[in-house]
Amino acid sequence: MTTTQPPFATTGESSAAARATALTKVYGEGETRVVALDGIDVEFSRGQFTAIMGPSGSGKSTLMHCMAGLDAITSGSATIGDVELSRLKDKHLTRLRRDRIGFVFQSFNLVPTLTAIENITLTMDIAGRKPDSQWLDQIVDTVGLRDRLKHRPGQLSGGQQQRVACARALAGRPEIVFADEPTGNLDSRSGAEILSFLRESARSFGQTVVMVTHDAVAASYADRVLFLADGRLVDELVAPSADRVLERMKQFDGKGRTS
Numbered sequence: 001m002t003t004t005q006p007p008f009a010t011t012g013e014s015s016a017a018a019r020a021t022a023l024t025k026v027y028g029e030g031e032t033r034v035v036a037l038d039g040i041d042v043e044f045s046r047g048q049f050t051a052i053m054g055p056s057g058s059g060k061s062t063l064m065h066c067m068a069g070l071d072a073i074t075s076g077s078a079t080i081g082d083v084e085l086s087r088l089k090d091k092h093l094t095r096l097r098r099d100r101i102g103f104v105f106q107s108f109n110l111v112p113t114l115t116a117i118e119n120i121t122l123t124m125d126i127a128g129r130k131p132d133s134q135w136l137d138q139i140v141d142t143v144g145l146r147d148r149l150k151h152r153p154g155q156l157s158g159g160q161q162q163r164v165a166c167a168r169a170l171a172g173r174p175e176i177v178f179a180d181e182p183t184g185n186l187d188s189r190s191g192a193e194i195l196s197f198l199r200e201s202a203r204s205f206g207q208t209v210v211m212v213t214h215d216a217v218a219a220s221y222a223d224r225v226l227f228l229a230d231g232r233l234v235d236e237l238v239a240p241s242a243d244r245v246l247e248r249m250k251q252f253d254g255k256g257r258t259s
């Protein structure tokens, strides 16, 4: 069997793990036309943990979906490493998502019939990639799952399930991890563990992480917070505290516009 090099193999020279340039996303047309993203320019540097905040409908999920190749963009560009997503055919986009991007969802999205360790290595098993056992060990220990690896999701608490999902996201050493409200279904203690892990993965492992959240405390774990309103990037806080994030959020009115 011959294996072909994926078209998204890159030199690794780009300093940013991901980048949006004049990224625009329009849904519908005519009366139902919605400009969800309106010319976004943003860079996600390697090893940086970024939180995305903004009022409901401001475009947070759309930005994440477009950057992760889950939604097609209308104009501009979205790149992972040096790869322009809009140039990829579906098959290659699927492969890029599988091999280069890690996902953590609010609802964990684990396979109920598989054990924790089988869930963690599932993506690599599907890709036919052999997990790096030393790396796996390190992740499993960092998330504190060593004694739960043979448990199925139904035998784990929500926090433990989300730790499995985090380990799964990092297992293949992806270019970038996208986390969509990862603590939305967790109590504050379990949430804090997940957020500490995401922060630690950026600091200790150089993992690039982008997280959408509504929670100022969650955002304060990030290196920086981006604020969206009406599909535009309107502000950024570096080394945020929960108080500063809350203060900034108060400047949005109920319709999601900045005051």
Ligand SMILES: Nc1ncnc2c1ncn2[C@@H]1O[C@H](COP(=O)(O)OP(=O)(O)OP(=O)(O)O)[C@@H](O)[C@H]1O
Residues within 6 Å of the ligand: 027, 028, 034, 035, 036, 054, 055, 056, 057, 058, 059, 060, 061, 062, 063
């Ligand atoms: N599939 C779709 N079809 C049409 N409009 C959509 C679609 N997805 C999102 N939108 C619209 O795009 C805009 C941005 O939505 P998006 O879900 O990205 O916002 P959000 O900031 O993630 O909101 P929330 O905080 O409520 O999850 C909204 O006006 C939304 O109604």
